[in-house]
Amino acid sequence: MEHPKKIITSSIVIVIFVLLVTLSSWYVWSEIYFGNVCSCTIPLPMLIPVLASIGLLTGTLFYYIMSPKNGTKKINRAILLKMLDKKEAAIVDALLDNRGEITQSAVGSLTGLSKVNVFRTAERLARKGMIEKEQHGKTNMLRLSGEIMDAFC
Structure with missing residues (x-):
């Protein structure tokens, strides 16, 4: 993959990760602010592992995209x-x-x-x-x- 394409793809992956974390945080904040907090509505113990998993997936994708490919071309x-x-x-x-x-x-x-x-x-x-x-x-x-x-x- 060419260098500019790597940068754009990596930026998209990071933006999606930040968006997911922001939306999750906003959802929890709005539930707490409006008093709708119930253990059945927001599974807070599950929120942290889910966000950590999303972060791990994002890091792995970022590494895969940015790492150089080791394939060598055969000479005609x-x-x-x-x-x-x-x-x-x-x-x-x-x-x-x-x-x-x-x-x-x-x-x-x-x-x-x-x-x-x-x-x-x-x-x-x-x-x-x-x-x-x-x-x-x-x-x-x-x-x-x-x-x-x-x-x-």
Whole structure:
């Protein structure tokens, strides 16, 4: 919810709470003033818990409205791939297809890039912080970085 909408909605909740308390107080005052006070007419022992419950509900609503939402938006795959050059996009696409982890030699066979192109492009992506390279025997294991993986999963 946008900031002005939060303020307006919160103000409405507070105004309704103040109105309910004012009307309840006015009702009790008028019954006492005109001498119509009877334990059967105004359940005074119940008035305080009711007003406290309304206050608690108002506070909870206010907190819910004003608290930031923790939902994270997922990144559209096509948008990310458009920001990369052709070779980088091919490697990231192969990583996304394989749940964020693939060997460097498998990237070459999946994308059709030469070993040198895969190596240099993977180095460039690692410098950008998009992937992590880890020695895995005679080949490297390529993994999407945590932030990139979180954005897609």
